[in-house]
Amino acid sequence: MELNDARTQHTHPHLPPPRAPFHLPTWATAPRPEAAPGIYRQHHTPHDPKAAEQARTPAGPLLLRAALNLLVALVLYPYLVEAEVFLIQAVGLGTQLTSALANPIALLLGVIAAVLEIWVFGRMGRWREVGRRFLLPLVSHTVTDVAPAPEEAPVVDVWAELRPAGDAVRRLEGEQVGDVDYVRLHQAWRTVGGDPAAWREFAGQVAARGAAACAHPSEQRDLPGGRSARHDLLVRQVRLGTAQDVPKNPVEHRNAGFALDPRVLGTSLLAVGPAGTGKTAALARPVAEALCLQALAGAACAVVVGAADADLGPDDWYDVVIAPGDPDAPYGLDLYGAAPHSDEAAARLADALLPDELAPRAESARAAMQQVVGPYRAAYGRYPGVRALRALLAGDAEGWAELGEALQKSGRRSEFEPDLQQRERMHGRADDPGALLADRLALLDRPALAAGFSGGPDAKPAFAMRALEHPLRVRVKLPERSHPEAARILSRLLLGQFTQAAADRKGRELFAGMVLDDATAAVDAQAVRGVQRLRGANAGVVLLLRTLSDLPEGLRAPLFGAVGNRMAFPGIAPWDGRLFSEAWGTHLVRETAVTHVPDTSGGTVRRAGRLLRKALSGTTAQTESVTTRDVERHRWSPSDLAHALPSGHAVVSLTSVTGEQVPPLLVDLRH
Template sequence: MEQNDARTQHTHPHLPPPRAPFHLPAWATAPRPQAPPGIYRQHHTPYDPRTAAENETPVGPLLLRAALNLVVAAVLYPYVVELEVLLIQTVGLGQQLTSALANPLALLLGAIAAVLLIWIFGRMGRWREVGRRFLVPLVSRTVTDAPPEPEAAPVVDVWAELRPAGEVVRRLEHEPVGDVDYVRLHQAWRSVGADAAGRQEFAAQVGSRGAAACAHPSEQRDLPGGRAARHDLLVRQVRLGTAQDVPKNPATHRNAGFALDPALLGTSLLAVGPAGTGKTAALARPVAEALCLQALAGAACAVVVGAADADLGPDDWYDVVIAPGDPSAPYGLDLYGAAPNPDEAAARLADALLPDELASRAESARTSMQQVVGPFRAAYGRYPGVRELRGLLAGDRDGWAELAEQLQKSGRRAEFEADLQQRERMHGRVDDPGALLADRLALLDRPALAAGFSGGPGAKPAFAMRALEHPLRVRVKLPERSHPEAARMLSRLLLGQFTQAAADRGDRELFAGLVLDDATAAVDAQTIRGIQRLRGANAGVVLLLRTLSDLPEALRAPLFGAVGNRMAFPGIAPWDGRLFSEAWGTHLVRETAVTHTPDTSGGTMRRAGRLVRKALSGTTAQTESVTTRDVERHRWSPSDLAHALPSGHAVISLTSVTGEQVPPLLVDLRH
């Protein structure tokens, strides 16, 4: 996906230089060969073992051999020509040739000699390899400095798949069509399948709206403000950088563009690195941008969570912007995720409210929350607001009396009598988990935050996580500066709701992606189990952490096992690097050991000569023995990850939803 609005390139420091205008036929027909996971496929040159073996030849010996063969060929050239003349005279043809044919014959003999010498000495001197490695790149850089014209595309009907819709498709040939339009129209056509009514509706849309047919509900056909990363929507890839040409990287990936797609994000990704190493700019923002573009194309839904000041794209990228504490934010958050099962919704909310140090009381807290939320929904037909829930958990007698009366009127008092009695017995006790939950809810029951949650006074329209079956783009801005503990609770709640809602979707056609810019407080045992279920649900999460030390030690190894992609940024602590190193395992490395020992061989004369040499030079004659063996070494040691990663780089291992794995790659995220 090469489309970009050059007019907006100056608005963001990470935007690349302006590119050539988008050319649909060239983009649609660009070569995209099959490649291992993680390779940006557009215009990719597949790995050729023979070419790679040639490239391993050192530059110095290669050029020296080529020059020597050229000198020898030049010296032998006149002798070869004389030999050819001598052979012609020997067979008696020399006297029969007229003077008019002498010059053409000399040219012919010279050409034959040149071809013969080039064939012999060119093969020995590897002139073809020298030309491919050095001359061709030099010529391509120096022929012209002018920007290349749009690449010539093969004469292919890019709308062939849509032709069965009728003559209305011809309208698309005369309109400017972007990559989002192209993918969206094909996605819509495939979704109708063989349904005759659906095909007629599709044709009517194309006939009336052209390239804007079947548009996203926002009517956007591209992201406002331009793009900061390179995308290829045809295969749903976002390019993040370039895999480096180093021995640690697999040969298939060296010098290739590095990209992520839903097949990789579907196994989820964990990125660890200190603040300032580029996690947000080089990973979170491009992935959020890719998910938003795919949502516009009707292929994904995106939930992007981060601090209000995190650079995760402008608000215009998103359909729903939730910012608790910001009066101008148009939407609020449904604390229960519109879950149809009140026990499930209550359990998720209870888990989110408790901090890590109170995890031991999680089970009793879930039960207490369920004993309130279930009866309330049965009585009123809705979930309680923050203030109502807080009062009931704290044992507000008026609230409980009104709830019992409503249950009696609805005829469901007997169904929830045991819950009511249990909560009544627990009220006022020191070990009442309801009081603990009420204290935690007080952090959300603030005047600045109340309107941002469903059920609160003057509540805004609430987004519910159950809407993941639609191509929505959601941005949640957490109030980390003004209400840090509330922000941590909301991050836990959103991650838990997402893992539950994404796995429970009836229609999994859309890829559901969540990007969590700071997952420090969001990870618990429940969400780790939820992340593992996402692999088969066409969904995945991207979790960013500053350090693994912020997580309880019991959660670190399970989190590493739950995600398929692990990414380490420069400057991580050695104890964080140890977990990465252990997860990536070891591989065999050929190790060469050179041993020097004093030379004691020979007779009297040789020993005397060695004594004279030692007296004159001060060095002892030694013999050298070389031993080569295969030993196991860490692919990346903790020390390498902590101290040897250059700025702007990262190491990432990959696993696709089909089980394909790629060992850790050193990637330059700046190119």
């Protein structure tokens, strides 16, 4: 068994599963049949309707029915032949028949009788199914035992695609190559294309470094500390559990592994469930792990956002770790995302600063922020830091005087004169949005947080969301305990920057994935529109919520419409379940109704008999009426989602980027 086929039934969900030695040829040549979205393809056995039907029919009753029909057929056979003879005699052919019985006609009559019995009793006794299930395997096993040993399976060249790179590829045959190495080298070779210079560089790297060629900038070839989930990097899937064998699940998914990959995550995923139901351990961490592995293979970039104490993998998994409030964190965050247009950067920041209750003032707040950020960048060639921006929004006279002088020196004062005049008119007024933004910025302008943002002499190297064109792995630890409101602002800012930057990328070869462990504060109207734009940008987000009630009512339905994948964990509230139930719609269910009514049929004798029976037994004779009809029912009712989901399970519906849809599946996330 190869590394990625290691079983995941371990006692602690965050410990790596037991692993057998990785064997590259076995893993690379493992069957991966095409399957519906959500099915783990490695070693998947496609659904066989005949096998499913056989599984529903126990062997005992099937064999007993076949034997009874065979016995009846043998008993009736001579009588059937006699009946044929009688029929021939009845039509006046008795004399000819008597002389012909010694001829082949007697054999013909026996064959006709046998064919009729096989057709009648064979169908009733299901002899064909008995032969397929029991006789054919027995004959096949016997033939295999006596047949000569087959030749050894041909050796498969797992490096065939790379052979055009020359003799350098031979070095790979003698090295220990992992799944990340294999996928990374093939990914690098496909980017070479027909460029001779790139071809020579690739061949030179392979000759010099072998399996470590074209490595990720971190030089990591696997995740430190091992893996906690089962991955198949060849098709970029992470296995999360097993779809259950229940009538509510589509037949082709029952008992199949449940997995996510970029073609599904590209439509984004919303997961809802109370704390403690396993959203982080069973969903967020495995998806983060998958994105990090794919980044090491040169196929993805990952941004993982959550509280500082959320178990989203160790820091060694990531290239950039941002932890505002932690003096030991090596990186800070660019509040503007390195956006090329100042108006765009200002709008994103203004949206993030305003809480939901101040959303009606969003337009004026964006305009006020743009009237500050634009002139500042034109004057100084950079975006303002938190403290400088806060002072300008608050109307600091000294700061505005310096800004005006800098604009004058740059020769661009006339261009921004209307913005300066508008801010001067608004300063001091009760409805000035600049004062509101300055008050909100004060939540970020704290001594413990100051070094975590761009601007200022002590600022750390700042990560900008525009770097999504590179296979980076980014972890943002939000200070939810020490600075909860600042954490909410950063959550909104990061989601807004990600949706904007991912959609605006020039190169979209890498899948850009974001995991937001608690998206309650991050979802607003702008974020919903941004998520919708990701479907065509080879990007997606995974949003985790404790309850939809934390969102404004006007955002709940649009959010459901913006994402293609929806996941409900046990214990959700009935009002949350109602949205899931409505989104998943209805289907036809066959219902059988049995009605019992007193028997009043027959004449005097039958009625007297029923009266006597009632007197002796105390029961009334009844007739039974059975009615069958197709009715529409919710696939999953709010009550089922709220009360019937077992622990460790979830119900999830999927939509791929190509439009394929999978109705809601009941998935066991523990296996």
